[in-house]
Structure formats: structure tokens, C-alpha cells
Amino acid sequence: MRRAELKRFLDEKAAYYNQPLFIESDPIQIPHQFSRKEDIEIAGFLMATIAWGNRKSIINNGKKLMQLMGNSPYDYIVNFSEAMHADRQNKQAELLSSFVHRTFNGDDLVYFIKALQHIYLHHGGLEAVFAAFSEEDTLQPAIHHFKKLFFSLPHLKRTEKHVSDPLKGSAAKRINMFLRWMVRNDNTGVDFGIWNSLSPSQLSCPLDVHSGRVARSLSLLKRKQNDAKAVTELDAALKRLDPNDPVKYDFALFGLGVFEAF
Template sequence: MKEIQAYLDAAAEARDHRDELSSERPDPLMIARDYMDEHHALTCALFAYGSAKSIVAFLSSLNLGSGAADESSLRHRLAGKYYRFQNTEDIVQWFLTLEGLKACGGAEKLFKEGYVSDGITGGISSLISQLYELNPYRSQGYEFLIGKPIVSIAKSSAMKRWMMYLRWMVRKSELDMGLWSGVSTSDLIMPLDTHTFNISRRLGLLNRKQCDMRAAIELTETLKKFDPKDPLKYDFALYRIGQEKLLPF
């Protein structure tokens, strides 16, 4: 395990630079970093499913820096937009929800209402619940985008997009934005997707065979043995190693 730790420490350091985010190496974080805003970043994170190239192309087309807008202006700006499971109406409704989120104090405030008593999963559940309260609109695509509050760790998905958003907001590095305060990096849970799941099992960092919340927590606990204060510093490196099919051992 010492050999794996040394490899990951070196990989994490080598990957922690802006050149990892480019048109040749696309990642939704490159769009989020253009704005350095918690709400634009939330949009980038929640739409971060599918191929990285497609995600970045879609996010770039949204013109996130256009500022606040009423419903009429949003509908004009977003006319004809769609992304995989989200049609134009789903996207319009998401931006209306986001305006409501800003008006009631913002993502950080609502996350912390759950975090202070129930940790990371409580914070995510608090924020998701508030998003649904802000807008009565429902559809399959809209609900897929936001996800569901975490009722049971044992029955929850890995919540990869939400965990990635928290990494962006809490950690401060050459990649992550560190826009929030008062949330400990040691509390964060690994954003577990297929690439990270497969490479983690290959490296012996993860035993669980199902890519779910329990697996994300198991991997986080393993990485805390390498760095108890900041286990997610390995996330981007593990993701790239899996994505690029680099198998060191």
C-alpha cells in the first residue's frame, strides 16, 4: 500500500495544475472556473454526466455569465436548448429554481443548515429539499438533474455530481475553487463515477462491488489513511488515471 500511496501522492501533485483543464482535456470544472461563482458551479456540476466533451460544449452554450433574468428573458435565451435527459423546459425551470435559490440566501447557506447537524449527506439533503420547495415543477429530466435527498446511506447512489460540487466549493487548489468556508475537507466524500470506481478497485483501494454511497464512503476512508485531512486531493488524479486507462500496477 505504501507503493500505491507514493504513486497517488505524485499523481495528485502532478495533476494539480490548470493545464489539466483545456479544450484538449475537457472537464466541466473549466467552465465553472471561468465564473468562480457557487451557483454557476452548481449548474456545471449537475449537468456533468455523459462525455466530458459534450458536457463542456453544452455548458459553454448556456452563456452563464449573462446575469439574472426574468422568465421571459430566460425562455428567449434558452430556446431550443436540451441536454440528454433534460429538454428545454427542464433547463428553463432549473434556472428559475436557481434564481429562487439565490434569493433565499444561496447554496452555501442552505447546505450548512443540514451540514452542522448531519454532516455532508445532511447538507446535500437539506439543499436538495430546498430546491424542490422553491419550484413545484416536476419532470423525469428535472428530477434526474437535481437528484433525491439521501434518506439512507445503505440505499443511496454515490451522488457523484453533488460530491464533486462540494469538492469544488470546499477545497482550494490550482483546480478546486474553495469558495466556501466552514466545511472541513476531512468531511468530504469521494465523487465516485465509473472511472474512479474501476481504478480504485484495480488498485486495491476499494472492495465493494457496487458503485454506490457505501462504496464512496469506503474509498474515502481508505484515502484518509494517506491524508486524513484532505482525502479528496486524490480524486482528480484517480479520475484521470481511470479515464486515460493508466494502470501503474
């Protein structure tokens, strides 16, 4: 398929899947419950963190998580008290500690709440952290620095596996997906586009088994592993198709892989 033909095909598929109907079956529906910027980005970050496995299970656990936070994640996080959580008579603390999604458990969740509180109270919030470390054409080093800051408080080593690091070879699919949600404004109401300090041209494709398989079948990707090098290769190919909004093609690759078994 020639580049012009491929671009036309992928543009059509991206437009087809990048529609409000997409929200109904996707974890992005959870941050869409909110209108306040901080609620959207916190809900989005937590949803992206647990976004692996069965999609129905992800969404159900996301709803449970928001209920645990009184459906007001920002207020919950900035007012979180470790002393109150340590009180085992506190029903809320008990529910928080019992949360589990696959290998993400209550201990991980409590640390995530404390780390997010630290970021909002002392570093200006999630957007400010990513913007501080962003580079002109990529946010991959910013993810690395974000992870270092996120785990700068005392924590269990096991919790670190829930935030990927592209500078250590990871495709960092879930955090790239979160960044797409926050930065990209698609004018159709799927991605939020609430982080104006960053540009869609800096984003990387959230590479997973589905998008990787389709990208290889369309000769957008040669590398066999879904890792950081594959993300760099795929980003370069997608930027040749649209340098300003390369990750709109995530909708096309994901849709073709999941819904059309391309």
C-alpha cells in the same frame, strides 16, 4: 501494495493531475471563466449537473448555457422573470426552452433557474444551504436536505432525477464533484476553495466508473456497485491516507482511469 507505498503512489499521481493543465479538458473550465463568487458557484452547479457523457459535448453545452445567461449567471438568475419567459415572442425565452444536454432539457433548465433564484433570494445562497445541513465529517446528509429545498417549488417530477440523493442510495457523483470544486483549495488553481464555512475533510469522492475501477484494483474499494455505500467505503479508505484532504485522491483515481487506462 502497503499503505505507505500506496499513499506515496497516490500522492504523486494526485500532484501530477492536480495542475492547471487539467482545466483545459475538464468541465471545471466553465466556472473558471468567472471571478465573482456567485457566478463561480452557479456556473459550477449547472456544469456539474450536465457533467455526464462526452466531455467535449459537456463543455460546448456549458459554453452555450453561459451565453444564454449573458455570461453573468448570478445577475441572470436573480433577475429572471417567469412572465418574461412565458412571452413566446421573447427570443431569449425561446433559446432557453430549446436548451438540451442528453436528458436535461429546457423545462429542467427553467426550473433550475427558478430554484436557484429562490435559494439566493430567500436562503442566503448555495453555500449557506449546504453549511446549514453539514455534519462534522460528511456532507452527504446536506445533499439530501439541499435536494428537498431545491425541489420545494412546483415542478415536473422528471426534473428531480437531475439532482442525486445519497440517502436514497446514489453515489451522487456530480454533486460531490461540485462540492469538491467549491470547498477544496488546492493552491494550484484547479479547485476554487471559495466556501470557507465547510472543510475539505467533510468532502466525499466523486465516484464514477473510472475512479471506481481504479479504487478496486488498488484494494481501496471492495463493493462492486458504484453507489452511496461504495462512496462511504472509499471515503473511509481515503481518509486513512489523508484525513484532512481525502478527495485530492479523486485526481489520482480519475487520472489513472481516464488518461492512463490503469
